[in-house]
Amino acid sequence: xxxxxxxxxxxxxxxxxxxxxxxxxxxxxxxxxxxxxxxxxxxxxxxxxxxxxxxxxxxxxxxxxxxxxxxxxxxxxxxxxxxxxxxxxxxxxxxxxxxx
Amino acid sequence: xxxxxxxxxxxxxxxxxxxxxxxxxxxxxxxxxxxxxxxxxxxxxxxxxxxxxxxxxxxxxxxxxxxxxxxxxxxxxxxxxxxxxxxxxxxxxxxxxxxxxxxxxxxxxxxxxxxxxxxxxxxxxxxxxxx
Amino acid sequence: xxxxxxxxxxxxxxxxxxxxxxxxxxxxxxxxxxxxxxxxxxxxxxxxxxxxxxxxxxxxxxxxxxxxxxxxxxxxxxxxxxxxxxxxxxxxxxxxxxxxxxxxxxxxxxxxxxxxxxx
Numbered sequence: 001x002x003x004x005x006x007x008x009x010x011x012x013x014x015x016x017x018x019x020x021x022x023x024x025x026x027x028x029x030x031x032x033x034x035x036x037x038x039x040x041x042x043x044x045x046x047x048x049x050x051x052x053x054x055x056x057x058x059x060x061x062x063x064x065x066x067x068x069x070x071x072x073x074x075x076x077x078x079x080x081x082x083x084x085x086x087x088x089x090x091x092x093x094x095x096x097x098x099x100x
Numbered sequence: 101x102x103x104x105x106x107x108x109x110x111x112x113x114x115x116x117x118x119x120x121x122x123x124x125x126x127x128x129x130x131x132x133x134x135x136x137x138x139x140x141x142x143x144x145x146x147x148x149x150x151x152x153x154x155x156x157x158x159x160x161x162x163x164x165x166x167x168x169x170x171x172x173x174x175x176x177x178x179x180x181x182x183x184x185x186x187x188x189x190x191x192x193x194x195x196x197x198x199x200x201x202x203x204x205x206x207x208x209x210x211x212x213x214x215x216x217x218x219x220x221x222x223x224x225x226x227x228x229x230x231x
Numbered sequence: 232x233x234x235x236x237x238x239x240x241x242x243x244x245x246x247x248x249x250x251x252x253x254x255x256x257x258x259x260x261x262x263x264x265x266x267x268x269x270x271x272x273x274x275x276x277x278x279x280x281x282x283x284x285x286x287x288x289x290x291x292x293x294x295x296x297x298x299x300x301x302x303x304x305x306x307x308x309x310x311x312x313x314x315x316x317x318x319x320x321x322x323x324x325x326x327x328x329x330x331x332x333x334x335x336x337x338x339x340x341x342x343x344x345x346x347x348x349x350x
Contacts, residue, residue, distance in 0.1 A: 001222075001223050004347075006246075006247075006250070006348075006349075007350075013154065017122065017153070017154055020215060020219075021153070021215060021218055021219040021222060022219065023219050023220060023222075023223045026223065031250065032246045032247075032250060033246075062253070082257075083253050083254060083256070083257035084257050084260075084261065086254060086257065087254065087257045087258045087261055087263065088261075090234070090258075090344050090346055091232050091263070091343075091344070094344075095225055095226055095227065095228055095344070096228070096344060096345065096346050096347070097120070097222060097225075097228040097230075098228070098230055098346075098347040098348070098349060099122075099230070100122070100130075100230045100231065100239070100347070100349040100350060111337075111340050111341070113340050113341075115339065115340055117336075117339060129272065130272065133271065133272055133311075133312060136311060136332060137271075137332055137335065137336070140331070140332040140333050140335075140336055141336045143333065143336075144333070144336045144337070144340065146336070146339075146340065227339040227340075227345050228345075228347075229237065229335075229339070229345070229347060230347060230349070231239060231271075231272060231349065
């Protein structure tokens with residue numbers, strides 16, 4: 001299963017809702033305003049870094065760049081993908097669950 | 101409800117559908133329009149599951165009186181789900197507890213499961229729709 | 232692979248429709264099939280041909296119409312959600328059609344993957 005989160009962890013609980021219920025080994029894609037959760041230095045870093053040990057965590061590069069962050073500012077253990085990569089994840093990982 | 105007269109549809113395929121309710125009613129339209137999706141899916145003879153997590157549990161809280169806000173209550177529709185053979189309603193225990201609620205506060209019979217069980221249930225679905 | 236896309240939010244207010252469009256374009260370029268794009272909730276506003284964004288901005292509605300034309304996409308607007316919001320046949324941009332919610336469920340049944348973009 002691929003879980004998607006698109007809201008800032010500072011505004012909404014979608015990321016926490018996802019982390020609490022994504023089974024071990026499932027994948028999580030952060031896109032739109034959720035990309036802030038993938039950045040180093042944010043207070044969410046420890047939580048998300050921990051999650052990256054139990055899950056494959058991805059972040060959508062175009063959304064990251066649009067918001068003034070680059071790949072170098074992404075937490076270790078998180079993979080940056082583009083839209084092609086997003087499509088591949090959906091194709092490879094089965095059911096998609098959007099945490100809206 | 102609009103659209104419940106959709107023609108019967110027989111694809112021969114039965115998938116596990118889950119509707120995840122994570123939003124409270126009235127403040128936004130999501131709860132109502134998710135419910136409309138759920139009703140339609142009854143006509144398609146799929147394996148339908150409803151999950152109530154986080155603020156979604158407020159959707160089925162007993163005693164809602166909407167007269168003062170000028171909006172229609174849709175609690176009767178939840179009560180009618182059984183008549184459409186939609187009986188797999190799951191409520192997350194932790195979400196209830198966080199809100200000071202128990203299963204007795206809910207208008208429809210549900211299965212209360214813990215967060216780990218909810219996670220496994222979600223993981224077993226073929227199609228997950230949320231609003 | 233056969234993908235279904237659900238767009239839950241209207242244009243401009245949310246990024247959902249933009250993300251769905253970018254995803255659809257990438258999927259098509261990779262040779263996947265987009266079985267249907269279904270517009271629900273405020274997403275029905277993506278079909279409103281009266282939308283006129285400033286000329287230096289993207290045109291979300293037109294972009295869907297053009298993608299639909301190029302790839303013969305089925306862009307379906309939910310009738311119940313549309314009527315509620317005043318979206319009727321005479322307002323539909325090219326390539327969109329209004330139909331029942333059953334079209335979404337059918338897409339879920341027919342497609343290998345259903346991808347939801349919302350708020």
